Amino acid sequence: MKEWDLIATATFGLEAVVARELRNLGYDDLKVENSRVIFKGTAADVCRTNLWLRSADRVLIRMGEFKALTFEELFEKTKALPWDELLPQNAEFPVKGKSVKSKLFSVSDCQAIVKKAIVEKLKQKYKRSWFEENGPRYVLEVGILKDVVTLTVDTSGVGLHKRGYRQLASQAPLKETLASALVSLSYWNTDRLLIDPFCGSGTIPIEAAMIGLNIAPGLNRQFDAERWPQIPAKLWEQARMEAREMRKNVEFRILGYDIDGRVLKIARHNAQLAGVEEYIDFHKLPFSQFSTKKKYGCIICNPPYGERLGERKEVQDLYRQMGQKFRDLDTWSIYVLTADEEFERHFGRKADKKRKLYNGRIKVDYYQYYGPRPPQE
Secondary structure (H helix, E strand, O other), rough: OEEEEEEEEEEOOOOHHHHHHHHOOOOOOOOOEEEEEEEEEEEHHHHHHHHHOOOOOOOEEEEEEEOOOHHHHHHHHHOOHHHHOOOOOOOOOOOOEEEEOOOOOHHHHHHHHHHHHHHHHHHHHHOOOOOOOOOOOOEEEEEOOEEEEEEEEEEOOOOOOOOOOOOOOOOOOOHHHHHHHHHHHHOOOOOOEEEEEEOOOOHHHHHHHHHHHOOOOOOOOOHHHHHHHOOOOHHHHHHHHHHOOOOOOOOOOEEEEEHHHHHHHHHHHHHHHOHHHHHHHEEEHHHHHHOOOOOOOEEEEEEEEEEOHHHHHHHHHHHHHHHHHOOOOEEEEEEEEEOOOOOOOOOOOOEEEEEEEEEEEEEEEEEEEEOOOOOOO
16 A cells, blocks of 8 residues: 655644654654654555544645745646646645745745646646546645745645534634643543633533543544545545544543533533533533532633733733632642733742643643642552
8 A cells, every 4th residue: 555754734832742642543653843743654544643633733645845946946846746646637636835934935826836737747647638626625735944845735624623523612712633732731531530610612621521532533524535536435434433443431520610601502512512421511600619629630721811901900810810719729730721921920820831832823821730640549
């Protein structure tokens, strides 16, 4: 079976999390770079990684990488790649583009030249001068960074954060991929209680429950590569069957609190669609009433950031209240995602570890406060 260079793209700061997920799936020969992890894989691996990667954005096939300083170089080096081995005669292949710190800075021109070069390559194989593009979809990207061109084909289609369960969302939802990474970066496991006191539409509790049950995040959605003739339907069927068999049968509880009863209805609906509703209890509760009698547990949350000027004081007061409420939970591990660079000062405690991440285009920090391990029973 043909082997490709595959790329799992990642939000900046999550590359190590994606690499760990790939290692857990059995991929050892990894190259970790900014916003991507490169590995080798076959058609079967395209299926597995699309189904199983929780924190990656997409799975791409890297068709080629080369230096190009002129449009002629871009054309000839693109045409030399084996497009005829991947694209069928009726392939729909839109070309996206981006260019950073490169001589070839006109993205639209680069897109047009790459498209033309590929068409010329396909003309040689299929002996025709015009292509309908009414078949399976292959989304291509020409990415140029410091004059190095990377040409990729997207196997995923819509981003991997689209699990299929979140048909409804609150106003400022956390991406599923980032929520999953927050859980993966924590010390939570199914032996401990997990609480999200600002759960909104339930993304963190739902992603945690899917991790606890070992549910493949892409199990209930479709991918562009499912229509590709290079990847037989039986490979997708096998990958999905294996994923269903790997679901764990384990008992645990997750609590999600929010002040807004409307978004909690959305959270319950989303949990039901994800198949994890029996593991999560959602309750309407203002943070001022938050308390727990449990000795050990994890809090993972994405509280309001106060991006608007008038909200900042209110949000900073909330952070101070969080510091007071959590002060007595010295045996708990606490994880907070926020864009407020003064969070530790308001919270009243320096984090054991701080990790720089991005929530969409907002730079955020993940403040991690470690509690002791629970005693072994």
